[in-house]
Amino acid sequence: MSNRYLFFTFLLFISPFTKAQNSLFEHFSVQQGLPSNTVQAIKKDKEGQLWLATSKAVCKYNHKNFIYIKNASGEDVNDGIGFYALNSKLYLYTLSGKIYECNNKQLELFPVSNQGQEEFSNRIINAIAYKENKIYIATVIGGGLYSVANGEVNYLFSKEDNIRNFSFFCVEISNEEYIYGSNNIFPANNKFIFQKINKSPLTINLSVKSGYSKSSFVKLEDHTFLFAKEHELIHFNDSMVIQRIFLEKSITCLFQDSELKIWIGLNSGGIICIPSGKPVSQGLVYYLGSKSVSGIQEDSKGNIWVATMEDGLFMLPTSPTVNYISPKIFSSVNNPKTEKVEKTFPINHQTESVDIFGKKVIATLQRNNDSIIPLVFISGIEINNHDTVLQNIYRLKYFQNNLKINFVSFLNNNPSSLQYKYRLLNRNEWVYTSSQTATFNALPPGEYVFEVYAMNNAGIWNVNPAQVTFIIDAPVWKTKWFLLVIFSFLVFIFMLAIYFYGRKKKKEKEEKNEVQKKIMQSELQALRAQMNPHFMFNTLSSIQNFINSKNSDEAVKYLSKFAKLMRSIMENSKKSRVNLKEELEALELYMQLEQLRLEYKFDYEIIIDKNVDPTHDEIPPLLIQPYVENAIWHGITHKEGKGKITIHIANRNHTLQCTINDNGVGRAASEKINRQKNKHKSYGMSITKERLEILNTMQKSQLSVEIADILNDEKQVTGTSVKIFIPIEN
DSSP: OOHHHHHHHHHHHHHHHHHHHHHTSEEEOGGGTOSOSOEEEEEEOTTSOEEEEESSOEEEEOSSOEEEEEETTSOOOOOEEEEEEETTEEEEEETTSOEEEEOSSEEEEOOOOHHHHHHHTTOOEEEEEEETTEEEEEETTTTEEEEEETTEEEESSOTTSGGGGEEOOOOOBTTTEEEEEESSSSTTOOEEEEEETTSOOEEEEOSSOOTTSOOEEEEOTTSOEEEEETTEEEEEOSSSEEEEEEOSSOEEEEEEOTTOOEEEEETTSOEEEETTSSOOSSSOEEESTTOOEEEEEEOTTSOEEEEESSSOEEEEOSSOOOOOOOOOOOOTTOOOTTOEEOOOOOEEEEEEEEEETTEEEEEEEEEESOOOOOEEEEEEEEETTEEOOOOSEEEEOTTOOOEEEEEEEEOTTOTTSOEEEEEETTTSOOEEESOSEEEEOSOOSEEEEEEEEEEOTTSOBOSSOEEEEEEEOOOGGGSHHHHHHHHHHHHHHHHHHHHHHHHHHHHHHHHHHHHHHHHHHHHHHHHHHHTOHHHHHHHHHHHHHHHHTTOHHHHHHHHHHHHHHHHHHHHHTTOSOEEHHHHHHHHHHHHHHHHHHTTSOEEEEEEEOTTOOTTTOEEOTTSSHHHHHHHIIIIITTSSSOEEEEEEEEESSSEEEEEEEEOSSOHHHHHHHHHHTTOOOOOHHHHHHHHHHHHHHHHTOOOEEEEEEEEOTTSOEEEEEEEEEEEOBO
């Protein structure tokens, strides 16, 4: 079975396990009170509380709530990029060059002169140290090691000093250890120096240039150290490099918890846990998928907190235990992303000293005994698992696209302890490995240039790579005439698809028309149920009574409202939707007629929120009236004394919420009274329900109705509440 099939098998195996891992974490975001989901830094203070610097504000978490902490001016600080705990105090530094002392109530600006703020502005502060009432600040961009006392900023080296060219990664540990890296002083630009006061420095070569990016550093409990930059993780002690590990993603932070487990934060790669506490490439546990991690901390309860740049906070409780040994899986390019490389090498230094913190620190230019540049050669090439004669250029057929390239480097008497990096020029990223084989499967037609470099024990890469070129021809079916045939066939398929699509759309249109017919029929039934002959008879009887009692003014007024209502209903019944103003005008006419007919047994009130636009917001016609009629005849008429109906229209997330409240007898009492009087069943509500279902089916909307009893403090029914939810169409 090929490596690629192994890889896909691994993906199928690991996918459900990854989901199970992520479910172990508790997620905190803006919904839980976090100021922003972009968390730029995290740190635990001496009281065990977590401090967070987000893109909107600084806050602390007291195991219950996120508490915003502002500066002395009452403003939020939104450009914090790092915390440092110094002398039992916690400090926050910002991208604008300001440093704050973090107190429980506010952020107190650390006094720094204007010249100092300008010096630190837009630099990357990588570390802060404290000694003898001075704060020492190490910056990356431009290089700088500064002391700050009484607001004054002093640069520790003169402009002529070579060390000014360094990009500092300075950390003070127990008042005696420091680490810093160089930018320009070495031509290779790929070294950093670990320094102990009054001891010879350890110079370590990086696999890539140090550049200006931020590094990560941590001292482990066994008194060894971890240093990370880009994809490279280096484990070393006072005198030598113990091993190197290359990871697939760039490393953003390092942390060792109280149980001595090592945690590694990655850019777009989540976090890695090394349960053994020993930096090795086996037994790694991956969490949080492709999250971009900005910091890792452990709180006073032993929970692990992970800050991310886009997804807020994740907390791994102390209780879950995951035992998982990741299989050693190779990709299609034979890329063991966590291949361990162990290194030890002697150092012969030429040193000169400078004075830092009142002690002599040795700043050096160094010479390694192992300074011979390695040479690398292509030693063999297999095409489709068959050996070939070595050539500079290979011209292959389309099916000869599985390549295995072997290479070797010889250096002194120890050719085996070398590292390599290889790629297909302009096609792939660099692959770092200790293996002497590169495999590429199923390469598409095209021209490929393979190149490989070797690195010796001192971290020196060879200057000129070994190269070989492969030209894979396209198959016959990618010729012009064949492509023309395929194009013609695709045009035919496209026309056929258009034909069937047209038939499908025609059928959908017919089904839609059928639904529309049902809607119209339902609307007519609703109209007949709402404006039924019983209502019309009662209305005309009321008019006759007004005339018989020679109350012609009331009769004319009643008849005018009745005619206007009938005209409005007939006009609206022709439309699929009407604006809210027209609907409410018709509804108000109806309630006024019922008031006259019932001798003002009830009052009504219509309330419209300010965020509702009655002239533009549209709803299906005569949708509210059946529920108002139900409130009058099944709630108010059975009530002793005067009733009231309140109609409240509000906009809730682009949905009109129409609430109809009455203070009638309630649903249960009304049903009992109707049963005793043997009243006929009202079909108005069932017709309206059917109409809602048809509208939802046709328009793919979410029209819905909720009906509930209104209860007083003694849990007694004092009326009925109907809520109609109508999606807005402007």
